[in-house]
Amino acid sequence: xxxxxxxxxxxxxxxxxxxxxxxxxxxxxxxxxxxxxxxxxxxxxxxxxxxxxxxxxxxxxxxxxxxxxxxxxxxxxxxxxxxxxxxxxxxxxxxxxxxxxxxxxxxxxxxxxxxxxxxxxxxxxxxxxxxxxxxxxxxxxxxxxxxxxxxxxxxxxxxxxxxxxxxxxxxxxxxxxxxxxxxxxxxxxxxxxxxxxxxxxxxxxxxxxxxxxxxxxxxxxxxxxxxxxxxxxxxxxxxxxxxxxxxxxxxxxxxxxxxxxxxxxxxxxxxxxxxxxxxxxxxxxxxxxxxxxxxxxxxxxxxxxxxxxxxxxxxxxxxxxxxxxxxxxxxxxxxxxxxxxxxxxxxxxxxxxxxxxxxxxxxxxxxxxxxxxxxxxxxxxxxxxxxxxxxxxxxxxxxxxxxxxxxxxxxxxxxxxxxxxxxxxxxxxxxxxxxxxxxxxxxxxxxxxxxxxxx
Amino acid sequence: xxxxxxxxxxxxxxxxxxxxxxxxxxxxxxxxxxxxxxxxxxxxxxxxxxxxxxxxxxxxxxxxxxxxxxxxxxxxxxxxxxxxxxxxxxxxxxxxxxxxxxxxxxxxxxxxxxxxxxxxxxxxxxxxxxxxxxxxxxxxxxxxxxxxxxxxxxxxxxxxxxxxxxxxxxxxxxxxxxxxxxxxxxxxxxxxxxxxxxxxxxxxxxxxxxxxxxxxxxxxxxxxxxxxxxxxxxxxxxxxxxxxxxxxxxxxxxxxxxxxxxxxxxxxxxxxxxxxxxxxxxxxxxxxxxxxxxxxxxxxxxxxxxxxxxxxxxxxxxxxxxxxxxxxxxxxxxxxxxxxxxxxxxxxxxxxxxxxxxxxxxxxxxxxxxxxxxxxxxxxxxxxxxxxxxxxxxxxxxxxxxxxxxxxxxxxxxxxxxxxxxxxxxxxxxxxxxxxxxxxxxxxxxxxxxxxxxx
Numbered sequence: 001x002x003x004x005x006x007x008x009x010x011x012x013x014x015x016x017x018x019x020x021x022x023x024x025x026x027x028x029x030x031x032x033x034x035x036x037x038x039x040x041x042x043x044x045x046x047x048x049x050x051x052x053x054x055x056x057x058x059x060x061x062x063x064x065x066x067x068x069x070x071x072x073x074x075x076x077x078x079x080x081x082x083x084x085x086x087x088x089x090x091x092x093x094x095x096x097x098x099x100x101x102x103x104x105x106x107x108x109x110x111x112x113x114x115x116x117x118x119x120x121x122x123x124x125x126x127x128x129x130x131x132x133x134x135x136x137x138x139x140x141x142x143x144x145x146x147x148x149x150x151x152x153x154x155x156x157x158x159x160x161x162x163x164x165x166x167x168x169x170x171x172x173x174x175x176x177x178x179x180x181x182x183x184x185x186x187x188x189x190x191x192x193x194x195x196x197x198x199x200x201x202x203x204x205x206x207x208x209x210x211x212x213x214x215x216x217x218x219x220x221x222x223x224x225x226x227x228x229x230x231x232x233x234x235x236x237x238x239x240x241x242x243x244x245x246x247x248x249x250x251x252x253x254x255x256x257x258x259x260x261x262x263x264x265x266x267x268x269x270x271x272x273x274x275x276x277x278x279x280x281x282x283x284x285x286x287x288x289x290x291x292x293x294x295x296x297x298x299x300x301x302x303x304x305x306x307x308x309x310x311x312x313x314x315x316x317x318x319x320x321x322x323x324x325x326x327x328x329x330x331x332x333x334x335x336x337x338x339x340x341x342x343x344x345x346x347x348x349x350x351x352x353x354x355x356x357x358x359x360x361x362x363x364x365x366x367x368x369x370x371x372x373x374x375x376x377x378x379x380x381x382x383x384x385x386x387x388x389x390x391x392x393x394x395x396x397x398x399x400x401x402x403x404x405x406x407x408x409x410x411x412x413x414x415x416x417x418x419x420x421x422x423x424x425x426x427x428x429x430x431x432x433x434x435x436x437x438x439x440x441x442x443x444x445x446x447x448x449x450x451x452x453x454x455x
Numbered sequence: 456x457x458x459x460x461x462x463x464x465x466x467x468x469x470x471x472x473x474x475x476x477x478x479x480x481x482x483x484x485x486x487x488x489x490x491x492x493x494x495x496x497x498x499x500x501x502x503x504x505x506x507x508x509x510x511x512x513x514x515x516x517x518x519x520x521x522x523x524x525x526x527x528x529x530x531x532x533x534x535x536x537x538x539x540x541x542x543x544x545x546x547x548x549x550x551x552x553x554x555x556x557x558x559x560x561x562x563x564x565x566x567x568x569x570x571x572x573x574x575x576x577x578x579x580x581x582x583x584x585x586x587x588x589x590x591x592x593x594x595x596x597x598x599x600x601x602x603x604x605x606x607x608x609x610x611x612x613x614x615x616x617x618x619x620x621x622x623x624x625x626x627x628x629x630x631x632x633x634x635x636x637x638x639x640x641x642x643x644x645x646x647x648x649x650x651x652x653x654x655x656x657x658x659x660x661x662x663x664x665x666x667x668x669x670x671x672x673x674x675x676x677x678x679x680x681x682x683x684x685x686x687x688x689x690x691x692x693x694x695x696x697x698x699x700x701x702x703x704x705x706x707x708x709x710x711x712x713x714x715x716x717x718x719x720x721x722x723x724x725x726x727x728x729x730x731x732x733x734x735x736x737x738x739x740x741x742x743x744x745x746x747x748x749x750x751x752x753x754x755x756x757x758x759x760x761x762x763x764x765x766x767x768x769x770x771x772x773x774x775x776x777x778x779x780x781x782x783x784x785x786x787x788x789x790x791x792x793x794x795x796x797x798x799x800x801x802x803x804x805x806x807x808x809x810x811x812x813x814x815x816x817x818x819x820x821x822x823x824x825x826x827x828x829x830x831x832x833x834x835x836x837x838x839x840x841x842x843x844x845x846x847x848x849x850x851x852x853x854x855x856x857x858x859x860x861x862x863x864x865x866x867x868x869x870x871x872x873x874x875x876x877x878x879x880x881x882x883x884x885x886x887x888x889x890x891x892x893x894x895x896x897x898x899x900x901x902x903x904x905x906x907x908x909x910x
Contacts, residue, residue: 009641010622012613013652016640021658021675031661071644077679117661124655128614129622158467159583160779163620167465167584185471186464189526197468200579202786203476205794206486206572210906220476224532231796232906263799291781314779323778324615324769326746331657339660341686344718451665451687 008064009071011125016072019118020082029335030093031117032352034109035127036330041136041322045425046415048142048408049098049110050173051134056394058126059091091119095389096372098355100134101176101404102384103411105430108369109353110135112385117334124329132327133166138173140294140319142412144312145178146420147298152309154196155182156289157317170317176404177412183311191401196311198226198259205231214244222253226287229258229272238272242279257285259311265290266305273306287311293320294422340443342451349436350443356381362414370433463519464526466580471527474573475537484790485548486572487807489564490582491785496591496777500880501870503597503863504553504565505628506589511849513581514546546574550844551827553810555589556631556859557839558866560885563824564808565590567840572789579784587782588621593628595749595774597867599767600633601875602753607764609651610637611744612772625772631859632867638766646856651766653679653714659686669699677708681742684713684727693727697734712740714766720745721760728761742766748775749877795898797906804891805898811836817869825888 022028040047064072069087072078078086093115098104110131113120145153155174161167171187181196182188188195199217207213210232218225227244229237238258245255258276260268265288276284288300289311297310314320330348331339338350352372358365358381368381388395399407418426432440477483495502519527524542527533533541548570553559565586568575600608610629616622626642636651637643643650654672662668665687673680682699684692693713700710713731715723720743731739743755744766752765769775785803786794793805807827813820813836823836843850854862873881887895 007619007641009644010613010619011640012611012638013640013643013650014638014655015652017653017672017676017679018655018658021654021672022661024675025671027661031657033657068644072640075643075650077676121655121657124657125614129616129619132615133618156467158465159580160587160782161584162617162773162778163588163624164462164465164584165618165620169618183467183469185466185468185527186462188468188530189464189523195468195530197470198472199476200469200473200576201796201798202486202488202576202579203473205786205796206477206482206789208792216480217472217476220479221472221532224472230798232902233797236906261798262801318617318773318778320778323617323773323775327615331660334661337663341656341660342688343656343685343716447687451691 006065006068007058007126008062008068011122015122015124017077018121019086020078022118022121023082023085024079028116028118030114031120031331032112032114032333033120033124033329034332034349034353035111035131035327036107036109037325037327038106039326040106041325043423043425044139044322045419045421046103046105046139046428047135048138048177049102049104049135050100050138050176051131051169052097052100052111052388053398054130055111055127056095056389056398059095059123059389060392060394062089062091062123064089089119090392091115091123092392093119093389094387094391096385097388098384099386099399099404099407101408103364103415104384105367105428107349107430108355108367109385112352114352128327128329132325134169134173136319136322136325137170137317138177140316140322141174141179142177142408143422144294144297144316147294147301147422148310149301151301151307152180153178154309154311155179155184155316156311156313158184160314161317166317172401174316176401177408178405193401198224199228201228201231204228210237211240211243214240215247218244218248218253218255222248222251223256225255226257226259227255228261230260230262234260234263234268235271235275238275241284242275242281245279245281245284255281255284257287257308259287259289261290265307266300266303269300269305269307285309289313291315298422338439338443340440342444342447349432350439351436353436355384357384359414363416364411364414364428366429366431368431368433369436371435371439374433374435461520461523462513462581463517463523466577470577470579472532473576474541475533477573477576478537478540479534483571483573485569486575486786487567487569487788488575488579488784489787489804489808490566490586490782491562491564492780492782493561493801494781495561496780498878498880499594499777500874500876501558501560501594501883502590503593503632504557504559504590505555505593505631506586506624507552507555507566507843508853509585509589510566510582511550511844511853514550514578514844515847515849517544517546517578519544544574545847546570546578547847548574548844549842549846551840552843553839554841554854554859554862556863558819558870559839560822560883562804563810563822563885564840567807569807583782583784587780589624589628591774591777591780592625592772593632595771595777596629596634597632597863598877599749599752599771602749602756602877603765604756606756606762607635608633609764609766610634610639610771611766611768613639615769616772621772627856629771631856632863633860648856653681654683656683656686659683665692666695666698669695670702673699673703673708673710677703677706680710681712681714682710683716685715685717689715689718689723690726690730693730696739697730697736700734700736700739710736710739712742712763714742714744716745720762721755721758724755724760724762740764744768746770753877793894793898795895797899797902804887805894806891808891810839812839814869818871819866819869819883821884821886823886823888824891826890826894829888829890
């Protein structure tokens with residue numbers, strides 16, 4: 001979905017209760033929040049940044065309607081002067097962010113928002129909701145495309161993504177990281193992604209005989225027919241596909257492919273290829289689908305199985321082996337004062353930051369998380385975070401999906417293959433700059449003495 | 456999200472290519488499709504039906520805009536007469552379904568759609584997308600509420616659900632199965648669900664001293680303050696909460712609770728309870744949160760830990776241990792002829808069906824999946840599927856969320872506890888009626904001889 005108009009209330013209640021407390025205590029100083037993952041999900045050696053465009057459009061459009069205000073009034077929690085303030089609120093802050101399609105790693109700030117504390121706080125829920133989802137699925141899809149080693153991957157997840165919004169975003173980010181097409185027609189229209197798909201089992205079973213269904217489809221789509229051959233018996237289905245392919249040849253057409261959606265794909269693909277080749281149909285492609293994920297795609301590819309393309313749905317669309325991250329949006333600066341929290345296992349890095357990416361030749365070599373103010377272009381490293389919003393307005397032109405796709409392809413090609421392994425990947429080196437480490441240590445020491453009674 | 460207007464293209468491309476092939480071959484006979492899961496997800500002894508209301512509203516509103524038609528024309532796949540037909544298409548069929556909030560088991564038809572084959576086929580993607588998501592999260596939330604054994608559970612998942620739509624639906628179905636409130640303000644407004652939430656770590660860290668943040672919040676919300684006490688040191692935080700609670704008492708107010716969001720919840724809750732009780736504050740409740748799922752809630756409850764309520768977010772919102780099902784929508788009848796497919800591991804049950812639920816006393820005893828035509832009210836069993844749509848119009852009044860919640864509570868109380876176990880649950884007995892088994896066997900035999908060349 002595009003971002004709907006009326007999303008002021010798309011937030012956790014505590015964002016609004018905190019906002020009222022800030023309001024009533026005259027706390028309007030600028031705050032900076034930082035979005036990051038503490039740990040990469042299991043078996044991930046990298047993640048792919050995604051979701052920023054939706055965040056920026058949300059921030060530009062943020063407002064509370066009179067209906068929203070009436071609802072909040074009815075809860076009995078909020079004071080009239082605060083609700084007046086809320087009814088006029090717009091987002092007026094700055095956003096720094098890693099562009100969509102770039103790689104990021106644990107603890108690196110993906111998005112940093114600086115705005116009067118109420119504004120910066122209120123937008124937490126939406127920002128995490130979108131960047132978490134889109135980065136998670138982009139990462140899963142990147143793994144799948146990598147596992148396919150140049151064979152085509154098509155995104156088929158719409159029916160089992162978690163709802164409508166996820167279905168749209170999954171198609172978007174899967175294309176961004178190299179899938180060739182999506183089955184999602186609305187995503188095709190909205191995002192300009194190539195669309196793909198031909199027939200389901202129901203089409204086959206709606207005819208008295210399997211071969212009749214094949215013939216009917218071939219007549220309707222002489223240039224785009226992929227026959228689904230596993231409804232009753234896959235190898236028999238392949239033989240019927242041969243019959244239909246020859247009938248198509250007689251009319252000057254070519255059968256584009258066959259699809260196998262169940263059974264032992266590795267073995268069946270060899271058998272089906274043999275049937276097709278024996279019949280002199282080397283051009284008919286084999287598309288494999290049915291509950292695939294990147295691990296199974298890798299197995300099929302490594303076995304040398306003659307699948308030309310993979311339709312990958314559910315597991316990619318929900319990031320099945322890692323459906324969540326620990327992505328968090330934390331206050332790092334308030335009123336000019338860098339802050340952090342010490343919560344067990346959830347400590348944070350203070351202050352506004354930048355990420356410097358160093359290469360050796362073209363290869364990515366290591367990253368340094370630094371204070372934004374210390375980060376200087378020394379010509380050796382690239383700054384990952386750009387200022388993408390200023391005073392509540394998007395800066396410059398947003399990149400197209402095609403540009404993000406190119407950016408991803410270039411950078412991913414330069415990441416060490418060990419970091420791309422599907423299981424037990426190498427850890428990409430990420431360091432903290434000395435000024436950042438010193439600042440964190442100083443604040444921690446001060447907090448320990450003040451708040452824990454241990455000083 | 457409510458169902459947006461323009462969802463005709465929210466579908467997989469193959470639904471539209473099949474539709475054109477049906478159109479061009481004059482296939483407009485009624486078809487029945489059946490929605491079901493083949494296997495319950497791991498560790499599930501039951502699932503909870505959900506998502507029907509969105510499906511029915513989608514079906515009533517289904518149409519293709521002129522913009523949709525233009526887009527489809529531009530793909531080069533579709534013929535003009537078919538696109539004309541599509542531009543006028545409305546859903547005119549019947550829907551039978553298990554009401555939301557009821558329990559269902561493997562292979563039981565949740566929704567059966569009968570309509571001219573093009574209409575019945577086109578709506579597949581949306582139906583699976585919504586019923587799969589909502590049933591999955593409803594089931595996960597039911598497990599969590601069950602694990603809490605009467606302690607309160609509040610839904611906190613919005614930031615890490617998969618997108619906006621999932622965030623709304625998660626709040627909806629979590630409330631349906633017994634969660635007491637949601638943090639999602641928009642869901643509060645849209646669905647009338649109680650909303651809950653007070654402060655985040657950022658509120659604490661935006662003040663120079665933790666206790667200042669507690670005091671500020673208590674002044675703004677003298678009746679609704681839950682203090683987050685783990686930002687620096689949980690037990691020290693509890694002592695500061697005591698100070699503030701006494702200050703509140705002096706003004707005639709009471710601190711509602713404290714929240715612990717990290718660390719060893721079991722141990723910390725005992726320590727915090729001790730601090731509060733020692734201070735004469737037995738009424739201050741302890742809310743636990745931070746990456747909880749039903750397994751951890753059960754552990755905390757079984758340890759007798761004095762947590763009064765649980766805030767459960769990510770894991771419930773994405774059904775972390777089982778983020779997908781194998782839910783499928785399969786053709787079971789076309790033009791009066793019952794059909795099935797034989798695909799390895801994916802065989803289907805033919806024809807229109809009904810599910811009969813037998814009780815022994817109040818306890819659920821077993822279900823029988825039967826042909827709809829054979830199912831007769833014999834006074835001993837209850838028919839689970841109602842006709843909820845006729846000729847494309849919703850039949851009767853849709854139940855309210857409160858009614859679904861009551862229905863779930865009643866039926867779930869009658870399910871054997873062994874089926875509710877979080878791991879290794881008992882299997883609830885589901886039988887196939889003899890006429891259904893006979894029909895399936897007859898069609899299978901016929902297909903084997905015709906399509907597999909083995910007859």
